[in-house]
Amino acid sequence: MKLKTILATTALATLMAAPAIAQQITVKAGVLNDRSGLYADLAGEGSVIAARMAVEDFKAAEKGIKVEIVSADHQNKPDVGSTITRQWYDQDGVDVILDVPTSSVALAVSQITKEKNKVHINSGAGTSDLTGKACSPNTIHWTYDTYALAQGTGGAMVKAGGDSWFFMTADYAFGHALERDATATITKAGGKVVGSVKTPFPGTDFSSFLLQAQASKAKVIGLANAGSDTTNAIKQAGEFGIVAGGQKLAGLLVFISDVNALGLQAAQGLVLTESFYWDRDDGTRAWSDRFAKLNGGKKPTMVQAGVYSGLLHYLKAVEATKSKDSATVVAKMKELPTDDPLFGKGSIRPNGRKMHDMYLYEVKKPSESKGPWDYYKQVSVLPAEQAFQPLAETGCSLVK
C-alpha cells in the first residue's frame, strides 16, 4: 500500500514537472581570458566572478534558465584561444563566449564564433576592427575600443596643447589598431605624429624606446600598449626624467588594476579613458563592493564590469525570445535597449558595437586619495555618439 502511494506520487510529480523541464533552457557560457599572464588581473578570475554575479542578479533559475559557467586560460595566444574555442563549441556545448582580452585572440575567437554560429560578447579586447572591417553578425563588442580610447585620451591631450606625438606601440593587433585610431584622431584635431616604434609584446624593458621617444622631441609620448607593458613604460619614463623634462605621457589604455600596480606616486596626473569606474555613483559602488568581497578586496576593472553587463543583457534576450538560437538572441540583444547599474542606459548598433558614455579621468595625487582604490577624479564625459566611431565609417559589411 505504502509503496503504491510513493510510486503514484512520484509518477504524478514527474508528470507535473515535465512541462517545466521542457521549457527550461540551459545556457552554457564560457569565460575565456588570460588567467596567468599580464592581463590576468584586469580580466582573469574577476571576470568569472562578474559572470556569476550576472547569473545571480538576473535570477536565472527562477526564470527557467539554467546557466552553467566554464572558464579557460588563452595565455594571450591566438592558437591556444582558437583551440579552446573550437573545443568549447564542438564538444562542450558552449553557447556564448565572454570576455577575451588580447585583440589577436579576440579576432580569432570572433571568426570561429561566426563559423560555428554561436555568440561572442567581447569585453576585454580593444581593437575597433571587431566591429569594423572584421565585424561579425555573431559578435558584440561591449566595453571599450581603440577608437573610443583615441577619442578620449588622444582628443583631450591635443586640446590641451599636446600637438606632436611619438608612439610606443605594442607589436600586435591591439597596439596597431590603437596607434592607427589615435593617429586619425590627432591629425583630425590638428596635431601630428612625428614617429613611432613597435615594441615586442609582452616587454619588460622599455628604456631603449623611451630614449628614442625622448630624442624625437615630441610633446606627447603615446603608449599604445596595455597591462604591465604600460606600467613598466610609465615607471621607466619617470626614471629617465621624461615627464620632468617637459614631455607628457599619454596612457591610451590604462586600467584601474594598472594604477593600483603603479601606485599613486608614479601614476599621479595620468589622464585616461574608461567606460566604468567603481566609485562613479551609488549603483556602481554597491555592485563593486559586492564584487570586491568575492575578489580578495580588489575592485573591478571595466573589463570585468563589461562581462557582467554583457551576460546580463544576453540572458535578458534569451528570456525574451525563449530561445538560444544565435541569430534570434543577437537580434533581440540589438533590439532591446541595454540598462544596468554599471553602464547605465545604452544600445547595441547593427555592427555589434555596444554604445554607452565614456569617461575621461585623471589619476589623483597621493594626498587627494582617501583610501585604497580611491584613484580617479572625473575630467569629462564623452557622450556615446562622440566616443564611438560613426557607423558609416566603420567599414563593417553588416551596415548597409
Place this chain on the structure above:
Amino acid sequence: MFELLGVPPQALFGQVLLGLINGSFYAILSLGLAVIFGLLNIINFTHGAQYMMGAFVAWMCLNYLGLNYWAALLLAPIIVGATGVAVERLLLKRIAHLDHLYGLLLTFGLALIIQGVFRNQYGSSGLPYAIPPQLTGGQNLGFMFLPNYRAWVIVASLVVCLGTWFLIEKTKLGAYLRAATENPTLTQAFGINVPLLVTLTYGFGVALAAFAGVLAAPIYSVNPNMGGDLIIVVFAVVVIGGMGSIMGAIVTGFSLGLIEGLTKVFYPEGAATVIFVIMVLVLLVKPAGLFGRAA
C-alpha cells in the same frame, strides 16, 4: 652631424649604455646558472622564479618589516639562498645521480609552482617598489640622461660578477669546488665535505638570482611573471657562453644585452628574437658555446 646607419651617434651611445645595463641582469643571472650547472650539473629552471622571489622578498621586507632597499639587498639573497639550500637538501640531492633531464624537469615544475603561488597571492599586475631615495634622479651625460639607479645596477653587478669569478677561479675554496666537480670521490677522500660544498654552491647560485631580483625591483614592477619572461633569454645567454663557463656567462651576458639594445634601435621588431638567432648561429659553429669546453 654625421649619422651612423640613420641614428645620431649620441643616441647610439645612450643605447649602448642601456644595453650594458640590461646585460648586467643577464650576466648575474647567467652567472648563477653557470655556477650551478658547472658544479652540480643541474639545469636550474627555478632560477627565474628565484629571481622573482628576490624581488618579492625585498617588497615584503619593506611592507611587512619596514626594512629599506639596502637591508633587502643583503637580506633577500640570504633568505632566498636559504630556501635554495632547503631545495637542494630535500629534492635535488635525491636525483643528483640521475640524468640531467630529471633535474631540469624537477626545477621546471618547481618554478611553475612557485610562480603560481605568488600569482594567487599577489595577482599578476605587479606591486610598486620605489627607487631608494639615495639613488633617485640622474646625470645628464650630454648624449643621454643616465638615471643614478641604473648606473648603480651596472656597478653592483660588475662587482658581484667579478667577485664570484675571483672566488671560484682564484681562491682555495674555489679550487676545492672545481676539484669536487672534476672528481667528487677523490676530493672527498682528501677529507673535503663534498655534499656540503654542493649544497652551499646551489644556495650561492640562488642567492645570486635573488640579488638580481632586488636590483630589478625598482626598475620593473615586482611581478610574479618577471622571472618566467626572463629565464628563457638567460638560458640562451648561458648556452651561447658555454654551459658552466663562469667567464663565458659574464662576458656573453653583457655583450648580448648590448646587441639586444642595438637591435631595439635598428630593428625593434627583432629585439625579442635576436638572442635566439645568435644562439642558433653560435651552436652551428661552436656547439659547446663560445667559452665552453667540448665534452
